[in-house]
Amino acid sequence: MKRKLTLGWLYPQLMNTYGDRGNIIVLTKRSQWRDIDIEVKYLNEGYSAKELQSCDLLFMGGAQDKQQQIVAKDMTKEKMKVLSEMIEDGIPGLYICGAYQFLGNYYKEADGTIIEGLKIFDLYTENPGKDVKRLIGNISVDITAENKSLQTMVGFENHGGRTYLGKNIQPMARVVIGFGNNGDDKTEGAVYKNSYGSYMHGPILPKNPWFADLLIQKALEKKYKEKIELNKLNDELELTAHDFILKKIS
Amino acid sequence: MRNAVLISLGKVLSNLSLTLNLGSGSTWPGHFALKANKHFIKELLEKSNTKIILVAGTNGKTTTATLITEILKKNGKTVFQNATGANMLNGIASTLLLNTNKEGKLDADFAIFEVDENSFTPLLRELTPDTVVLLNLFRDQLDRYGEVNSIVANWKKGIRALPKTTTLILNADDPEIAYLGEATIANVAYFGLADKALGQTEFQHASDSLYCPDCAAKLTYSTRFFSHLGIWKCPKCRLKRPSLSLEKSPLYPLSGIYNMYNTNAAVLFAKEKGFTETQIKEGLKDFTAAFGRQEIVNYYGKQIQLFLSKNPTSFNQSLRTIKELGAKQLLLVLNDRAPDGTDVSWIWDADTEAYLTPEMKIFISGDRCYDMALRVKYTQKLVINNDRLVIEPVLQKAIDDAVTQTPKDETLFILPTYSAMLETRKIITGKKIL
Numbered sequence: 001m002k003r004k005l006t007l008g009w010l011y012p013q014l015m016n017t018y019g020d021r022g023n024i025i026v027l028t029k030r031s032q033w034r035d036i037d038i039e040v041k042y043l044n045e046g047y048s049a050k051e052l053q054s055c056d057l058l059f060m061g062g063a064q065d066k067q068q069q070i071v072a073k074d075m076t077k078e079k080m081k082v083l084s085e086m087i088e089d090g091i092p093g094l095y096i097c098g099a100y101q102f103l104g105n106y107y108k109e110a111d112g113t114i115i116e117g118l119k120i121f122d123l124y125t126e127n128p129g130k131d132v133k134r135l136i137g138n139i140s141v142d143i144t145a146e147n148k149s150l151q152t153m154v155g156f157e158n159h160g161g162r163t164y165l166g167k168n169i170q171p172m173a174r175v176v177i178g179f180g181n182n183g184d185d186k187t188e189g190a191v192y193k194n195s196y197g198s199y200m201h202g203p204i205l206p207k208n209p210w211f212a213d214l215l216i217q218k219a220l221e222k223k224y225k226e227k228i229e230l231n232k233l234n235d236e237l238e239l240t241a242h243d244f245i246l247k248k249i250s
Numbered sequence: 251m252r253n254a255v256l257i258s259l260g261k262v263l264s265n266l267s268l269t270l271n272l273g274s275g276s277t278w279p280g281h282f283a284l285k286a287n288k289h290f291i292k293e294l295l296e297k298s299n300t301k302i303i304l305v306a307g308t309n310g311k312t313t314t315a316t317l318i319t320e321i322l323k324k325n326g327k328t329v330f331q332n333a334t335g336a337n338m339l340n341g342i343a344s345t346l347l348l349n350t351n352k353e354g355k356l357d358a359d360f361a362i363f364e365v366d367e368n369s370f371t372p373l374l375r376e377l378t379p380d381t382v383v384l385l386n387l388f389r390d391q392l393d394r395y396g397e398v399n400s401i402v403a404n405w406k407k408g409i410r411a412l413p414k415t416t417t418l419i420l421n422a423d424d425p426e427i428a429y430l431g432e433a434t435i436a437n438v439a440y441f442g443l444a445d446k447a448l449g450q451t452e453f454q455h456a457s458d459s460l461y462c463p464d465c466a467a468k469l470t471y472s473t474r475f476f477s478h479l480g481i482w483k484c485p486k487c488r489l490k491r492p493s494l495s496l497e498k499s500p501l502y503p504l505s506g507i508y509n510m511y512n513t514n515a516a517v518l519f520a521k522e523k524g525f526t527e528t529q530i531k532e533g534l535k536d537f538t539a540a541f542g543r544q545e546i547v548n549y550y551g552k553q554i555q556l557f558l559s560k561n562p563t564s565f566n567q568s569l570r571t572i573k574e575l576g577a578k579q580l581l582l583v584l585n586d587r588a589p590d591g592t593d594v595s596w597i598w599d600a601d602t603e604a605y606l607t608p609e610m611k612i613f614i615s616g617d618r619c620y621d622m623a624l625r626v627k628y629t630q631k632l633v634i635n636n637d638r639l640v641i642e643p644v645l646q647k648a649i650d651d652a653v654t655q656t657p658k659d660e661t662l663f664i665l666p667t668y669s670a671m672l673e674t675r676k677i678i679t680g681k682k683i684l
Contacts, residue, residue: 013460016599017389017397018593018595018596019595019596019597019598019599020595020598021598021599022595022598022625022628025598025628025630026628028630029628029630045468067461069466070461070466136592136593137592138592156592156593156594156595158593201593201595202595203595203598206598206621206624206625206628207621207624237620237623237624237627238624240620241620241621241623241624244620245618245620245621
């Protein structure tokens with residue numbers, strides 16, 4: 001039986017800065033290479049809660065501030081409820097930068113204005129202001145979640161906001177080089193059920209192919225309610241790219 | 251220190267730097283002059299009649315500034331222009347300093363400056379330009395420039411202070427640029443494209459200004475030329491593309507739709523200055539590309555053409571143009587040094603899907619060659635055989651391999667980022683530029 005996945009891309013036109021589309025491309029290609037039928041649903045502003053509900057895997061990227069305000073307006077109570085239920089139910093998802101912040105409790109702007117988040121992830125973000133440097137540069141981390149011992153990920157971060165995790169959420173990784181969530185506590189990203197939030201662009205998936213596979217695998221397991229083992233792909237180029245940048249920044 | 255002293259010192263410094271081969275010395279004198287006198291530029295210009303022309307935008311600055319220079323020169327005006335690498339305050343101060351006469355005064359008719367996005371507003375505090383040409387804003391080096399919205403907000407501050415006597419030449423097809431015309435009392439003139447046959451339906455991903463600059467509703471386009479440039483209107487507040495003062499040049503010396511915009515901008519400038527159609531044609535007819543921009547170089551008997559590709563839009567436009575030129579041999583060179591931006595994620599915003607074909611042989615080099623190779627590997631609907639994709643981190647070797655494998659009657663198209671372009675040029679022409 002040919003397996004099928006629906007990948008929901010939340011706000012592709014508004015939340016797609018820093019090459020985040022690469023994540024969609026990688027999830028698509030790596031599914032297709034394994035003969036998994038994958039459909040990308042472009043959830044642009046105005047999509048219905050029902051369309052969102054039909055997705056097996058979710059992705060949302062970062063954005064410019066102006067765009068983020070449009071998203072906040074489009075996120076109706078009904079859509080928020082559906083997204084929250086899906087995440088609680090264990091629908092896997094990857095939320096980068098702006099999206100990651102948006103899932104938290106709140107975002108405090110430099111002037112003190114508080115923007116309410118979706119309150120799905122127990123974390124908050126504060127922007128210390130224009131005079132404090134943005135956290136920009138190549139980053140490498142060790143994954144602490146998933147018991148993936150010694151698994152390294154590489155990426156590029158560029159964010160003004162500092163994110164602090166609450167009690168009810170686990171960090172995704174420990175920073176080796178770079179800043180991560182806030183530049184202080186060495187944590188990077190967050191994991192809640194099967195949802196991952198992270199500041200890592202680059203984009204994150206092309207040079208960390210096992211992470212892309214983890215998302216595909218979890219989406220299939222959730223959908224087909226069985227243990228899934230994905231076929232191995234030839235990742236020589238991906239791993240060369242991964243090791244090359246790791247060596248360059250170490 | 252008095253400016254006269256600074257100018258003499260600056261010239262000595264520049265000569266010294268040239269003699270000692272420390273590069274062309276294009277920004278050092280300005281650096282010192284500004285250190286000694288913060289208002290060096292302002293004070294020097296107050297005593298001169300040289301008209302200042304500023305050109306800003308993400309893509310096309312060098313080409314447009316050079317086109318303007320050529321039109322003016324061919325029509326008997328005395329002109330000087332800054333070098334590409336000298337487009338921040340230091341570089342502009344240096345260019346002014348080095349173009350003063352023996353008495354330390356500026357006597358040219360025009361000075362043409364291409365200006366870095368972040369230096370535009372600070373520069374306007376120091377001088378009152380005769381003309382400002384604003385070309386476009388695309389996503390570019392997000393690690394350095396930040397997001398497009400923040401550049402627009404910053405530019406608006408500078409534009410607001412322009413007097414009536416300044417002419418502001420704006421790209422009507424770029425919504426955010428066009429909307430800057432509402433923020434000023436300067437004399438505004440718009441260029442754009444009107445030929446709907448040039449529009450395209452291919453999906454272009456990296457579009458930044460698809461939302462109304464006034465009310466933030468989603469814009470509709472009757473024609474899209476590329477990225478977010480096109481004939482746009484807002485369905486909600488009725489804001490729309492302003493009517494054009496110029497939509498066509500009497501001739502286009504360079505290929506590619508993006509060069510039609512650059513040429514139209516330069517021609518509109520010339521018309522505003524009162525040049526006739528004949529004079530404009532005269533200025534354009536022998537125009538050759540600025541270095542690295544469609545420049546053709548012969549190397550060991552083979553023809554190489556360089557297409558600077560520094561952000562998603564310029565990469566897309568380079569790919570579109572070389573595909574139209576029937577490209578079969580490509581060399582993509584991706585660097586991540588300061589002039590390129592250290593974040594290479596932009597390659598995933600480019601639409602390799604629309605332009606790469608299985609017939610192309612693709613060589614890849616540069617500091618981040620493996621990232622670029624992954625972008626090519628993950629190009630959707632494209633299956634590239636391993637023998638058609640060659641990765642060689644050492645640029646000299648990559649160029650030699652690519653040239654060797656290019657048949658005699660074909661062209662090798664090299665698409666480098668900025669620092670990669672300088673490096674490539676050094677290898678294939680044996681000369682150092684900056």
